[in-house]
Amino acid sequence: MKPIGVLTFPGTNCDEDVFKWAGHLGNEPKWISGQDHFEPKDYEALLIPGGFSYGDYLRCGALAARSPAMEDVRRFAQAGGFVLGICNGFQILCESGLLPGALVRNEGGLFRDDFVQLRVTNYFKIFPHLSDDKIVRIPIAHGEGRYTVDPQELKKLQDEGQVWLSYADNPNGSLGDIAGISNENKNVFGLMPHPERAYQPWMDSEDGRFFQWKLSSKNIV
Amino acid sequence: MEAQLKKYRISSAELDLIRAQLGRDPEGVEWALYSALWSEHCSYKSSRRHLKKFAGTLKAGSQGGENAGLIDLGKDEKVIFKMESHNHPSFIEPFHGAATGVGGILRDIFTMGARPIALADFLCFGDQPTDKMKSLYKGVVKGISHYGNCVGVPTTQGITNFHPAYQKNILVNAMAVGLLEKGQPMISSKPLKKKSLIVYVGSKTGRDGVHGAAMASESFGQDLTSKKPNIQIGDPYFEKLLIEACLSVAKENLIECMQDMGAAGLTSSSFEMAAQGQIGFDINLDLVPQREADMEPEEILLSESQERMLLLCDETNLTGVQKHFAKYGLEAVKIGDTDPSRTDVKLMWHGKILTRMEPKHLVDNAPMYDRPYERKANAVQSEKKPAPWPHPALREWIYRQYDQRVGTRTVRTASQSSAFMILPSGRTLGVALGCDPWLTNEDARTGAFDAFMRPFLNLTIKGATPKGLTDCMNFGNPEKPFVMAQFVDSVETFTELGKLLSVPVVSGNVSFYNETEGENIPPTPAVGIIGLAETTSLPFDELKSASKQVYLVKMPLEKLIEQKENLPEITDSLRNWVTENKPASAKLLSRRTWRESLISLCSERSLILEKSWEKQLDFPTDLYSIVFSVKDEASANSLKAWGQKTGFAVELLGTAAPGSQLRVQTQDILAFKDWRSAGRKSLEAWGL
Numbered sequence: 001m002k003p004i005g006v007l008t009f010p011g012t013n014c015d016e017d018v019f020k021w022a023g024h025l026g027n028e029p030k031w032i033s034g035q036d037h038f039e040p041k042d043y044e045a046l047l048i049p050g051g052f053s054y055g056d057y058l059r060c061g062a063l064a065a066r067s068p069a070m071e072d073v074r075r076f077a078q079a080g081g082f083v084l085g086i087c088n089g090f091q092i093l094c095e096s097g098l099l100p101g102a103l104v105r106n107e108g109g110l111f112r113d114d115f116v117q118l119r120v121t122n123y124f125k126i127f128p129h130l131s132d133d134k135i136v137r138i139p140i141a142h143g144e145g146r147y148t149v150d151p152q153e154l155k156k157l158q159d160e161g162q163v164w165l166s167y168a169d170n171p172n173g174s175l176g177d178i179a180g181i182s183n184e185n186k187n188v189f190g191l192m193p194h195p196e197r198a199y200q201p202w203m204d205s206e207d208g209r210f211f212q213w214k215l216s217s218k219n220i221v
Numbered sequence: 222m223e224a225q226l227k228k229y230r231i232s233s234a235e236l237d238l239i240r241a242q243l244g245r246d247p248e249g250v251e252w253a254l255y256s257a258l259w260s261e262h263c264s265y266k267s268s269r270r271h272l273k274k275f276a277g278t279l280k281a282g283s284q285g286g287e288n289a290g291l292i293d294l295g296k297d298e299k300v301i302f303k304m305e306s307h308n309h310p311s312f313i314e315p316f317h318g319a320a321t322g323v324g325g326i327l328r329d330i331f332t333m334g335a336r337p338i339a340l341a342d343f344l345c346f347g348d349q350p351t352d353k354m355k356s357l358y359k360g361v362v363k364g365i366s367h368y369g370n371c372v373g374v375p376t377t378q379g380i381t382n383f384h385p386a387y388q389k390n391i392l393v394n395a396m397a398v399g400l401l402e403k404g405q406p407m408i409s410s411k412p413l414k415k416k417s418l419i420v421y422v423g424s425k426t427g428r429d430g431v432h433g434a435a436m437a438s439e440s441f442g443q444d445l446t447s448k449k450p451n452i453q454i455g456d457p458y459f460e461k462l463l464i465e466a467c468l469s470v471a472k473e474n475l476i477e478c479m480q481d482m483g484a485a486g487l488t489s490s491s492f493e494m495a496a497q498g499q500i501g502f503d504i505n506l507d508l509v510p511q512r513e514a515d516m517e518p519e520e521i522l523l524s525e526s527q528e529r530m531l532l533l534c535d536e537t538n539l540t541g542v543q544k545h546f547a548k549y550g551l552e553a554v555k556i557g558d559t560d561p562s563r564t565d566v567k568l569m570w571h572g573k574i575l576t577r578m579e580p581k582h583l584v585d586n587a588p589m590y591d592r593p594y595e596r597k598a599n600a601v602q603s604e605k606k607p608a609p610w611p612h613p614a615l616r617e618w619i620y621r622q623y624d625q626r627v628g629t630r631t632v633r634t635a636s637q638s639s640a641f642m643i644l645p646s647g648r649t650l651g652v653a654l655g656c657d658p659w660l661t662n663e664d665a666r667t668g669a670f671d672a673f674m675r676p677f678l679n680l681t682i683k684g685a686t687p688k689g690l691t692d693c694m695n696f697g698n699p700e701k702p703f704v705m706a707q708f709v710d711s712v713e714t715f716t717e718l719g720k721l722l723s724v725p726v727v728s729g730n731v732s733f734y735n736e737t738e739g740e741n742i743p744p745t746p747a748v749g750i751i752g753l754a755e756t757t758s759l760p761f762d763e764l765k766s767a768s769k770q771v772y773l774v775k776m777p778l779e780k781l782i783e784q785k786e787n788l789p790e791i792t793d794s795l796r797n798w799v800t801e802n803k804p805a806s807a808k809l810l811s812r813r814t815w816r817e818s819l820i821s822l823c824s825e826r827s828l829i830l831e832k833s834w835e836k837q838l839d840f841p842t843d844l845y846s847i848v849f850s851v852k853d854e855a856s857a858n859s860l861k862a863w864g865q866k867t868g869f870a871v872e873l874l875g876t877a878a879p880g881s882q883l884r885v886q887t888q889d890i891l892a893f894k895d896w897r898s899a900g901r902k903s904l905e906a907w908g909l
Contacts, residue, residue: 010458010461010462010549010550011371011458011461011462013371013372013373013461013627013628014373014627016628016629017627017628017629020629021629051373052370052371052373052457052458052461054458055371055456055457055458055459056371056458057458110621110622111366111370111622111623111624112621112622113620113621113622113623113624113625113626114621139626141370141624141625141626141627143370194626196629197626197629201757202632202643202757202758203626203629203631203632
C-alpha cells in the first residue's frame, strides 16, 4: 500500500497532529514539503493540515496555494486522488481553486476555539462512517472560518450534494451553516473543524475517528 | 554630564561606581551598555539580594539559574518553564506589547532546547470599563491570541483580575511550559572555555525597542505616547520558524550554547554569556544583519527587535547550523569569535574598536541595593465582602480566542481551574496560576500565601503533585519602603512554603516601578505551579453524570497559616484521597457568593442543596471551600474520615441530579442558562 502524504508549509502547525491522527487510524503517513515538487503517483491520499502557512500573509492560504507542491496536488486531484484539507488546509484548497468559495473573517471578528456539533449533510461513500444526518462533535479553532460563495455556486453546491458538513449551531457566520464541502467530482474535501483533535479518550471526544476514508479504484492515481 | 546621566537613566551614585570600575568616565557606547545592563530590568539591582533566598527551595531534579527553570519528572521527561511580565509595553501598546510578551517567554523555553507545549497568562486590569481600559482589555487579549495561535502553542490556562488600582497600570504576565524531548540535553546559555564562533540567528535588527529595558525600569508619568518607539513589534510566523530551526540544531547537537535576545537585546545576551563563561567575546557589530542601512552601533546594541537569538558553535559546525536555518528560510550569521585566553568583550565597528570591557563590571558587579523596607501599618481590616469578581463570561470571552488544543496534548483546557497536558509517558502535566490582588492588598504575606496555596490546592484536588514554581513579581516603586516590604514579604513567603512543601522556585521575573503618577499597584506576586498526575482521568470542575453526593470541605485560610507545619501531611493525604477515590468533580470555589460559585458547577448536572443553605447563598464563599462530588458511599466515608483526622469540616452540601439547576430541596434557585445569559451584561459593559 502507498503512503498518505501530509503536506507541510512554513507556518503549518497542525502537521504533527494530523500525522499522528492519520497513523492512529491505521494509515501510513509520510511528510511532503510544500515548498518542493513531489510525485503524485507515490501517494494513496493527501492531507493538508491546518496552521498559519506563510504566516497567513496576504490572505489565509493564498501563498501556500501558489507553492510548487500545490501544482502536484492539483494533478493528483484531477486524476481522481483523494485530498482532505483541514482548517488552513481547507483555506489553501479554496485559494488554489480546487474547492469553490472562500473562507473569510469570522462574524464578530474574533478567533474562536470551541467544540462544535456537526451534522453530516450528505453521505459520501468515501467516508463510510459518516452516515447521512449523523451528528459528530469535534473542535474548531479559527479566526477566518466563515465560508462564503456566490449564490449560483451555493445553489450548485446544494443541488449537487457537495455540502458535506454543517454546523448545528453556527459559530462563525458561515453561509448556510457550511462547515465542510467537496468538489464537484467528490474527491477533494475541506472542513474547518479539526477531526485530528478528537480521537483519544482523553480528548473529550473521539468522533475524529469517523473521518477515516475508504478509497475506491477511481481514487487510485 | 548631567544630560548623559539623564539620557541613559544612570544615577550620580552609579556614575561613581562606574568611575571606580573603569578608572575614568564612560565613553561612547559604554554609556548605553551601563544604561541597559544596570537597569532594574536587567540587573535586578533592588531584588537580587532577596531573590537569592529562592535557592534554598531547590532540590535534586530541579534547576534554576538559566533562561528558565527545569524540573526533572523522571521517565526521561524534563519540563522547562517560566513566567515573565510585559506590563509597561502592554500599557502603551496593548496588542504588540502582549504579543511580544508571549514571543519573549517562548524564546526563554526553546533557547534551552525544549519544545513549548503550553502557554498561560495572568492579567490584571482596572475595574472601570473606561474607553481606555476597554481598548487595553481587547488589545491585550488579541495580542496574546494572535501570537500564541499562530506560533502553534496552545494557551490552556489563565487568570484575569479586575481591581481599581490597575486602572493606570495594567499587568500582562505570560507563562510558557516546554518539554525536553527524550534524550535531548538541556541547552545552557553558558559558553565552554574554548574557541567558538558567535552566531546571530533570526530576524534582522531594527530600531524597535531601543532603550526598552531602561523604560521598563521607570515609573510612568502622563506622557505615554512618546514611549511608543520603545515598543517592539513581533512576528509569530517568524518565531514558529525560529522554534523549529533552533530545536533542530539542538537535536543534531550542533551548538554549544544559546541565548535569546530579550531585554536590552544583543547587549545583555552577549555580555551575560561572556560573563557566565568568563571568556573573551569579539563581536563585529557591523556584521549584525540590519533592517535599516544607517543604524548606529548603539542602536544595534540596544535594539529589542524580536525573534533573534545568539548562539555559539564550533567552527566545524557553522555550515551545518546554516543549513538547518536555511531550511526554514532563516539566516545564521557569524558575527564574532570567542577567545578563551581573555575575559573581556571587544566590540568592533568596521574594524575599529569601540570598547573593550570586562563583562563582570556590567553583570556580576552591577549595583545591588539593600533598599530599606518597612511595612505600612495594616489598613483597617476590610469587611468580608465578596471581591467584585466579574461574571465568568468575561474570562470565557478571553480563552475562547486562544487555540487550546493545537499540538494535541491538551487534556484539560482553560475552561478548568487547572490545565493538564499529556506527556509522552501517558502521565499528565498540570498548570495552575495564583494571585488575588484583593487579598494581597490587605496584607502582602497573607496574599502571597494565597498566591502559592491556591494553585497548589487546585492541582492537589485533581490528584496532581505540585513539582515546581515560577513567579512574576509585580510591584510598585521599590524606592518606597512599604513597596519593598511587600516584595520581601512575598519572597520570604514563597521561600518558606517552597521549602516546606517541596516546590522548588526555579524561575521568574521581577517587574518593579508599576507606578503611575505616584500610585502603586497592589503587591502582585503572580505564581505558576506545575504538577504531575499519573493519569488522564482527572476530575472536572463541574458536576458530572457520575456525581452522586456533593460534599463541601472547609479549609480556612487562617487555619492553614496557623498550622503551616502540617501542610505537607494535610495536602498529601487529601491528594491520596483523590487518587484513590477518583471523585467525579473537584472544585476550589472562587471568591464569589455561594450562589454564583455553586451555579458554575451546574452546567451538566443540577445541584440540590440541603435546606440550611437557603439563607447563605448571598454570602461570599470562605477561603478555602472545596466541593467534591463523589460516586459512592465508600468515597464519602473516607472523605469524612480524612476530615476527622485533619480537623477540617467535611459537610454534605447536597446531591447531584439530572438537569442544570441550582435548587434548595424542591425550590429552583437559579438555572445555569439564566446565569450564563446574565453574563451578557458584563460583556456589554466592556463593549464585547
